[in-house]
Amino acid sequence: MTQQILRNARIFDSIAGVVGEPATIVVAEGKISAVLRAGEAAPAGPSVDVGGRTVLPGLIDCHVHVMAVHHDVWQLSMQPPSYITAQARHVLEGMLDRGFTTVRDAAGADYGVQLAIERGFLRGPRLFFAGAPLSQTGGHADIRPRGVQEFICTCAGLGLFPALADGVPEVRRAVREQLRSGANQIKIMAGGGVASPTDPIDGTQYSLEELTAACEEATAANTYVMAHAYSPRSITRAVQCGVRSIEHGNLLDEASAKVMKAHGAYLVPTLATYAVLGDEGKRLLWSAEQLAKLDRVKDAGTQAIAIAKAHGVPIAFGTDLLGAMHPQQNIEWKLRSGVQTAVEILQGATSIAAKLLNQEGKLGVIAPGAHADLVVVNGDPVQDITVLCDSAKALAGVMKAGVWERALV
Numbered sequence: 512m513t514q515q516i517l518r519n520a521r522i523f524d525s526i527a528g529v530v531g532e533p534a535t536i537v538v539a540e541g542k543i544s545a546v547l548r549a550g551e552a553a554p555a556g557p558s559v560d561v562g563g564r565t566v567l568p569g570l571i572d573c574h575v576h577v578m579a580v581h582h583d584v585w586q587l588s589m590q591p592p593s594y595i596t597a598q599a600r601h602v603l604e605g606m607l608d609r610g611f612t613t614v615r616d617a618a619g620a621d622y623g624v625q626l627a628i629e630r631g632f633l634r635g636p637r638l639f640f641a642g643a644p645l646s647q648t649g650g651h652a653d654i655r656p657r658g659v660q661e662f663i664c665t666c667a668g669l670g671l672f673p674a675l676a677d678g679v680p681e682v683r684r685a686v687r688e689q690l691r692s693g694a695n696q697i698k699i700m701a702g703g704g705v706a707s708p709t710d711p712i713d714g715t716q717y718s719l720e721e722l723t724a725a726c727e728e729a730t731a732a733n734t735y736v737m738a739h740a741y742s743p744r745s746i747t748r749a750v751q752c753g754v755r756s757i758e759h760g761n762l763l764d765e766a767s768a769k770v771m772k773a774h775g776a777y778l779v780p781t782l783a784t785y786a787v788l789g790d791e792g793k794r795l796l797w798s799a800e801q802l803a804k805l806d807r808v809k810d811a812g813t814q815a816i817a818i819a820k821a822h823g824v825p826i827a828f829g830t831d832l833l834g835a836m837h838p839q840q841n842i843e844w845k846l847r848s849g850v851q852t853a854v855e856i857l858q859g860a861t862s863i864a865a866k867l868l869n870q871e872g873k874l875g876v877i878a879p880g881a882h883a884d885l886v887v888v889n890g891d892p893v894q895d896i897t898v899l900c901d902s903a904k905a906l907a908g909v910m911k912a913g914v915w916e917r918a919l920v
Contacts, residue, residue, distance in 0.1 A: 514537065514538065514539045514554065515539070515558075515559070515883075515913065516556055517538070517559050517561050517885075518533075518535050519535075520534055520535065520564070520566040520887075521534075521565050522534055522877050523566065523857065523861075523877070523892075524877075525568055525857065525858055525862035525875055528855075529893075530565055530891070530893050532548070534547060534549070535553045535558075536566065536877065538883040538910075539913070540913070541913040542882055543877060543878060543882075543883050546878060559919060564887050564888060565887075565888045565892065565893070566888070567857065567885070567888060567892070568862075568874070568875050568885065569611075569612030569613060569882070569909075570611045570612060570860045570886060571612075571827075571828065571864035571868070572606065572611045572613075572615070572636075572828055572829060572830055572840065572860070573614075573615045573756070573828055574617045574779050574781050574829030574831045575606065575829075575830060575832070576617060576618060576619045576833060577599050577602050577603055577614065577619060577620050577624070578595055578596070578620050578669055578671055579832075580834060581834045582834035582835070584654055584672075587671055592669050595671075596627075596633075599620075599633075602837050603628070603633055603634065603635025604634050605837055606635065607635055607909065607916050607917075608902065608906075609840055609902045610886040610902065611840070612636050612884040612886070612911040613638075613639070613864075613870075613874055614636045614637070614639070615695075615696070615864075616638060617641055617644075617758060617831070618642070618643065618644040618673075619640075619671050620638060620640040621642060621669055621692065621693070622640070624640070625640055636911070637884075637911070639696065640695055641689070641694055641695070641697060641698035641737065642692055643672060643673055643674040643685075643689060644698040644700060644739075645673065645689075645697065645698065645699040645700065646674070646675055646676075646716070647675070647677055647700070647716050647721075648677055650673075650700045650707075650710060650717075651702070651704035651707045651716065652675075653707070654672075654673075654707060673700075674688065674689065676721075677721075679721055682717070682721045682724045682725050682728075683725075683728055686724075686725050687728060690728070696729070696734050696736070696737055696755075697725060697734065697735070697737070698736075698737050698739070698758075699717065699722070699736055699737070699738050699749075699754070700717075700738070700739045701716055701746075701749040702715055702739065702740040702742055702749075703745075704804075705801060705805050706797075712741055712742070712808065713742040713762065715745045719752055722748065722752035723753060726752055726753030727753070735755035736753065736755060737758055737779070738754040738756070738758065740757050740758070740759065740760060741759055741761050741762045742762045743762060743764045743766060746760055746771065747767045747770045750770050750771050750776045751770065751774065755775075755777060756777040756778070756779050756867055758781070758831075759779075759780065759808075760819070761785075761808040761812045762808065762811055763815040765822070768819050768821070768822040769822055772823050777824070777827055777863075778815070778816070778824050778825070778827070779827045779828075779829040780815060780816050780826065780847075781831035781843075782843055782846040783832055783836075783839060783840065783843040783846060784831040784832055785805065785808060785809035786842060787832065788836075789805065812846075813846070820851065820855070825863050825867070826851070826855070826859050827860075827864045828843065828860035829843075830843050841900045841902060844856060844897060844899045845896070845897050845900050848897060853894065854893055857892060861875040861876070863875075883910060883912060883913040884910060884911050885909075885910040886910075887909075887919060888907065
């Protein structure tokens with residue numbers, strides 16, 4: 512891969528949280544080989560003038576479902592994996608075009624999708640996938656309606672359906688099976704959910720012994736567990752058993768935030784999904800019970816972020832959209848702006864997210880040795896984060912691994 516030189520770039524330092532004076536970025540072999548400040552000589556070769564625009568590290572969304580091409584997972588069960596993957600192409604491309612060069616899939620994608628992206632058969636972000644989510648019988652990922660005993664699934668192989676596991680031996684085996692299949696992290700359902708038909712939103716799921724077993728197996732494989740949880744009880748239990756990141760966490764309180772901070776856990780709020788579902792829930796024919804659970808959590812998410820922020824809990828960027836909702840990924844920027852500063856939100860989608868993914872120094876920063884994932888922005892998102900809500904206007908170019916996925920203009 513030939514060397515590329517980007518001059519006159521105002522780089523967002525995602526660690527310090529500041530935009531620097533115009534600098535030069537040297538890219539070679541898909542990585543950043545040098546960042547040169549004023550007065551430092553650039554190597555010889557063709558260069559591109561960025562025009563003094565802000566350059567962000569490639570953005571990271573820590574909670575997506577790239578294979579959720581329909582909001583109704585039960586309906587997806589009737590589609591073959593090849594057809595679901597073909598539809599997911601548009602989801603992946605849309606995320607990349609919005610500047611998200613890395614995503615963490617929270618259940619649905621598999622090793623084949625990851626490999627297809629790495630080898631260029633699918634155009635999309637870097638993918639860290641969890642495989643099938645672990646759920647107890649009757650837990651959040653157990654989507655069987657009341658009275659239905661068996662799954663009917665033609666999409667075998669994808670992680671859209673849970674690994675139902677009850678008891679410590681089954682949990683250990685289920686985690687090991689996801690790891691054997693290539694999962695980069697483990698997803699477990701530690702509490703009730705909105706869309707699931709049979710579990711209360713504030714209930715706890717899995718015993719302490721089962722949660723601990725899942726975390727032990729993940730740690731043994733040098734990875735970690737991400738846990739779906741809303742209530743203080745479910746958050747506290749999960750974190751005390753070793754869970755690294757709490758997904759959603761809308762009902763977080765002061766006590767559970769203190770536990771998260773003490774254990775070094777991350778919070779991954781997903782405000783976008785509740786904002787969209789608040790408008791779409793009835794149209795999607797959600798039950799009265801599901802709509803009531805949605806009402807309980809959808810306005811609590813910003814308060815949870817405020818509590819986590821006050822206690823120093825690291826907060827990463829996530830969206831959790833499904834089906835036709837995927838294009839609204841960018842509303843997350845605005846939804847957080849009332850409770851976080853622009854810098855805090857950007858750090859949550861860059862350096863903090865990279866640390867959560869165990870990719871410090873490789874992703875989420877513009878520094879020598881990091882992957883050459885760059886987003887060139889018209890305007891200054893540090894002053895106004897909402898400029899990122901309109902990708903068509905805001906993004907002048909998107910680079911992933913040294914390749915312009917969205918040509919610089």
